Amino acid sequence: MKVSDEVLALEIMALNPxxxxxxxxFIALLxxxxxxxxxxxxxxxxxxxxxxxxxxxxxxxxYVNNSLDAMVMKDVVTGLIKSAVFAVIIVxxxxxxxxxxxxxxxxxxxxxxxxxxxxxxxxxxxxLIFTSLFFFVL
Amino acid sequence: MIQIxxxxxxxxxGDQRITVLEDFNAHMxxxxxxxxxxxxxxxKSTVLKHLIGAYRPDSGEIWIDGEEVSQFKGEEINxxxxxxxxxxxxGALFNSLTVEDNVALPMREHTDLNEGTILIMVKMKLEMxxxxxxxxxxxxxxxxxxxxxxxxxxAIALDPKIVFYDEPSAGLDxxxxxxxxxxxxxxxxxxxxxSVVVTHEIPSAMRISDKIIMLFKGKIIAEGxxxxxxxxxDPKVIQFIEGSPDGPIPFSKSQTDxxxxxxxxxxx
Amino acid sequence: xxxxxxxxxxxxxxxxEVTGNIxxxxxxxxxxxxxxxxxxxxxxxxxxxxGVSYIDSSGxxxxxxxxxxxxxxxxxxxxxxxxxxxxxxxxxxRLLSVFEVFDTKEQALAE
Numbered sequence: 001m002k003v004s005d006e007v008l009a010l011e012i013m014a015l016n017p018x019x020x021x022x023x024x025x026f027i028a029l030l031x032x033x034x035x036x037x038x039x040x041x042x043x044x045x046x047x048x049x050x051x052x053x054x055x056x057x058x059x060x061x062x063y064v065n066n067s068l069d070a071m072v073m074k075d076v077v078t079g080l081i082k083s084a085v086f087a088v089i090i091v092x093x094x095x096x097x098x099x100x101x102x103x104x105x106x107x108x109x110x111x112x113x114x115x116x117x118x119x120x121x122x123x124x125x126x127x128l129i130f131t132s133l134f135f136f137v138l
Numbered sequence: 139m140i141q142i143x144x145x146x147x148x149x150x151x152g153d154q155r156i157t158v159l160e161d162f163n164a165h166m167x168x169x170x171x172x173x174x175x176x177x178x179x180x181x182k183s184t185v186l187k188h189l190i191g192a193y194r195p196d197s198g199e200i201w202i203d204g205e206e207v208s209q210f211k212g213e214e215i216n217x218x219x220x221x222x223x224x225x226x227x228x229g230a231l232f233n234s235l236t237v238e239d240n241v242a243l244p245m246r247e248h249t250d251l252n253e254g255t256i257l258i259m260v261k262m263k264l265e266m267x268x269x270x271x272x273x274x275x276x277x278x279x280x281x282x283x284x285x286x287x288x289x290x291x292x293a294i295a296l297d298p299k300i301v302f303y304d305e306p307s308a309g310l311d312x313x314x315x316x317x318x319x320x321x322x323x324x325x326x327x328x329x330x331x332x333s334v335v336v337t338h339e340i341p342s343a344m345r346i347s348d349k350i351i352m353l354f355k356g357k358i359i360a361e362g363x364x365x366x367x368x369x370x371x372d373p374k375v376i377q378f379i380e381g382s383p384d385g386p387i388p389f390s391k392s393q394t395d396x397x398x399x400x401x402x403x404x405x406x
Numbered sequence: 407x408x409x410x411x412x413x414x415x416x417x418x419x420x421x422x423e424v425t426g427n428i429x430x431x432x433x434x435x436x437x438x439x440x441x442x443x444x445x446x447x448x449x450x451x452x453x454x455x456x457g458v459s460y461i462d463s464s465g466x467x468x469x470x471x472x473x474x475x476x477x478x479x480x481x482x483x484x485x486x487x488x489x490x491x492x493x494x495x496x497x498x499x500r501l502l503s504v505f506e507v508f509d510t511k512e513q514a515l516a517e
Contacts, residue, residue: 005230012190012224013244014216249430251464252437254474258467262499296430297462328498 007099022095033087034080041079078134085130086123093119139300139332140166140189145198147184158184159356171326171333173343176353177378186304186336190224191215203299220248222300223293227308229285231277237288238273244295263291267321283314290321301325303335307342315339319346340379344368352378354387411439418449419515425457428465437468444475449482452514456487461495473505486514
């Protein structure tokens with residue numbers, strides 16, 4: 001963003017770069033990350049179903065029934081809340097790194113790496129905090 | 139229209155402090171094209187960054203349209219920024235938007251005009267830069283010369299009184315340079331736009347300028363009409379115009395003696 | 407800068423007299439005044455620009471919109487009494503020949 005003068009161009013046009021560059025990404029990830037989480041959840045259950053029924057000899061009906069019994073609404077909801085929190089973290093870190101960048105193409109690579117590493121660590125920490133919060137408090 | 143008085147700017151801290159601009163004075167008149175030329179590191183881009191409010195001077199004044207703007211911030215600076223347009227070296231178009239949306243962006247954000255009116259205006263601006271019909275292309279589908287022309291169309295979207303050009307001809311082929319030069323001249327003459335061009339393309343600057351300011355190491359070494367610059371006796375000016383590798387502006391940028399440095403190497 | 411709009415209806419012709427500058431902030435007012443004229447049964451719509459000394463591209467675009475409307479509704483859309491400054495802007499935009507332009511309001515109404 002900054003390397004290609006887009007941030008400066010917006011500022012010079014008296015437009016707020018945060019509104020133009022970060023808000024759409026923020027909204028997009030806030031919607032899409034929970035969607036992705038639901039999809040990943042479904043895929044996980046499906047994968048378990050396939051392995052369980054084909055190689056472990058579990059009865060398909062039993063698998064489905066037991067899975068539905070074991071799953072409570074709280075699991076789904078907390079998962080979705082966490083994914084929204086992760087979305088905020090990822091956008092914040094990514095956008096911050098995009099705004100503070102100085103220099104050319106080389107720095108784009110470096111800052112991208114930093115953004116990935118930092119957001120991964122923060123996501124793990126946030127996961128820890130929220131999981132214990134949900135486990136002990138709720 | 140634009141007046142710069144005793145502008146000073148340095149970067150860095152303590153011993154590392156480098157003065158980029160020293161006592162820069164300039165006057166850009168209404169409806170005229172003023173070019174600021176100089177080699178890389180001469181401070182010409184720094185002047186431009188001050189004019190658009192991206193840098194704040196260490197000391198000195200910048201007057202635009204009768205207002206001292208160098209200390210402006212927030213809303214005040216945005217009010218001044220609506221008076222001018224800028225064409226960036228890279229074009230700085232938004233890659234996710236079509237040409238039409240790029241040019242329409244300032245109009246949509248800063249005016250209450252209807253969408254129908256805006257689309258007509260976009261067409262008018264594109265006609266001015268000779269690219270009517272490119273509305274629905276994305277920047278990635280355009281050539282370098284076309285990107286700059288679209289950037290120019292966006293710069294004049296709100297009918298500014300002043301347009302700044304940052305290296306308008308850098309990286310273009312001779313014909314595209316000719317096209318951009320003609321556009322700059324047409325806009326300033328016909329529409330009375332005050333133009334400030336920062337460039338290192340001497341032939342292009344000679345063709346379009348009413349006034350040329352030549353910078354070297356943060357100081358003005360020559361100022362005048364293209365004719366006066368061409369007839370200058372200053373060896374530095376002559377070297378720059380002729381593009382000779384050596385002269386008063388040295389070829390080698392190194393500060394230390396070559397032989398000494400080689401000898402030093404063995405000791406380390 | 408404020409803008410003054412005056413409508414003058416005579417039979418099936420109507421004149422919009424504009425006084426002031428037509429720029430980014432006032433173009434919408436001109437547009438709002440112009441738009442309804444095309445819905446009524448006005449045969450000839452004349453915009454009298456004698457009181458306009460400055461027009462910018464948004465003003466020109468607004469008049470082009472009027473031209474589009476007249477094209478759709480089949481009534482005549484004419485401009486009258488352009489001041490030199492306004493005429494220049496039309497010429498730079500290469501749109502002078504696109505419009506029916508008359509020297510005076512009377513001429514525009516007569517034909």
